Amino acid sequence: MTVRIDDMDRKILSQLQEDASQSLDEIARKVGSSKTPVWNRIRKMKEAGLIGRQTVLLDPEALGLEACFFVLIRTSEHEADWQNRFLNALRARPEVLEAHRLAGDIDYILKVRVPNARAYDAFYQALISEVKIHNVTALLSMEEIKSTTLLPL
Amino acid sequence: MTVRIDDMDRKILSQLQEDASQSLDEIARKVGSSKTPVWNRIRKMKEAGLIGRQTVLLDPEALGLEACFFVLIRTSEHEADWQNRFLNALRARPEVLEAHRLAGDIDYILKVRVPNARAYDAFYQALISEVKIHNVTALLSMEEIKSTTLLPL
DNA sequence: GTTGAAAATACACATTT
DNA sequence: AAATGTGTATTTTCAAC
Numbered sequence A, B: 001m002t003v004r005i006d007d008m009d010r011k012i013l014s015q016l017q018e019d020a021s022q023s024l025d026e027i028a029r030k031v032g033s034s035k036t037p038v039w040n041r042i043r044k045m046k047e048a049g050l051i052g053r054q055t056v057l058l059d060p061e062a063l064g065l066e067a068c069f070f071v072l073i074r075t076s077e078h079e080a081d082w083q084n085r086f087l088n089a090l091r092a093r094p095e096v097l098e099a100h101r102l103a104g105d106i107d108y109i110l111k112v113r114v115p116n117a118r119a120y121d122a123f124y125q126a127l128i129s130e131v132k133i134h135n136v137t138a139l140l141s142m143e144e145i146k147s148t149t150l151l152p153l
Numbered sequence C: 001g002t003t004g005a006a007a008a009t010a011c012a013c014a015t016t017t
Numbered sequence D: 001a002a003a004t005g006t007g008t009a010t011t012t013t014c015a016a017c
Helices: A007-018 A024-031 A035-047 A080-092 A117-130 B007-018 B024-031 B035-047 B080-092 B117-130
Strands: A051-058 A067-074 A096-102 A108-114 A135-147 B051-058 B067-074 B096-102 B108-114 B135-147
Touching: A007 A024, A007 A035, A007 B051, A024 A035, A035 A051, A051 B007, A067 A117, A067 B096, A080 A096, A080 A117, A080 B135, A096 B067, A108 A117, A108 B135, A117 A135, A135 B080, A135 B108, B007 B024, B007 B035, B024 B035, B035 B051, B067 B117, B080 B096, B080 B117, B108 B117, B117 B135
Parallel strands: none
Antiparallel strands: A051 B051, A067 A108, A067 A135, A096 A108, A096 B135, A135 B096, B067 B108, B067 B135, B096 B108
């Protein structure tokens, strides 16, 4: 399942990240190759799962999602059952954009996008009513300095 | 600059988020409309900046970016000059995928993707040598429970 | 908002180097 | 393996209604 990526693959991925609406011809030209090999490489990388969803990035503010919170969670529960319920709760909630299990003192971090502080509170209340959580700290974003899906290749 | 979004727009955005490679016909069929109006709505939303970059999501692990850190930063400096240098430093570094200025106790949070802990340390050393930072806490992600670019519509 | 259609483009593959 | 060329199908884009 491990794919060997060479320099040409990286160039192609870079172009796709930059603008996935480009035609094969355009990408081929920019990476200094031609359609067929580029197309084959893309197909292989898709099959390998290296290239995932093709999507558009929307402006959250324009959609009325004006509040962004990072939520730091400590819990005293570490049993499998509790964890499963917690993970399912997170996955089921569309306002949770990211969720990571952490090493160390803090157990989980979430990134949550909601219309406003009230909506965050509703989310928070719903979450703690579903699963027992020891300690929660919410960090409110005042300004999104940077936000990119472009991975460094 | 504010765009009024109706229900049909939301359905279209939802489809585009889900799979931006779909043809107009396909989207139109799914949202219960036809090509032309869908096309016009998409064009308007692109012009309004509501729809941004079209991209592909890559698998960071497969690319060797196996470490993800959330970095909590406190600073004693709050002057405009310091802030500018700090922001520029963050924007210039491709391993910084997200950066937010926060309300409250902690001043900034970063999300950083790197190949390994050593690479994180290199990033950290470079950052603190560029700008003075009072206090830094790095949270290491053990597991990405959820990660989505799909905004709740 | 609908239909229709011209023009452009993409894919997938055959042929060649 | 990669480049080139091409048939076919699809898609976009726009005009007319």
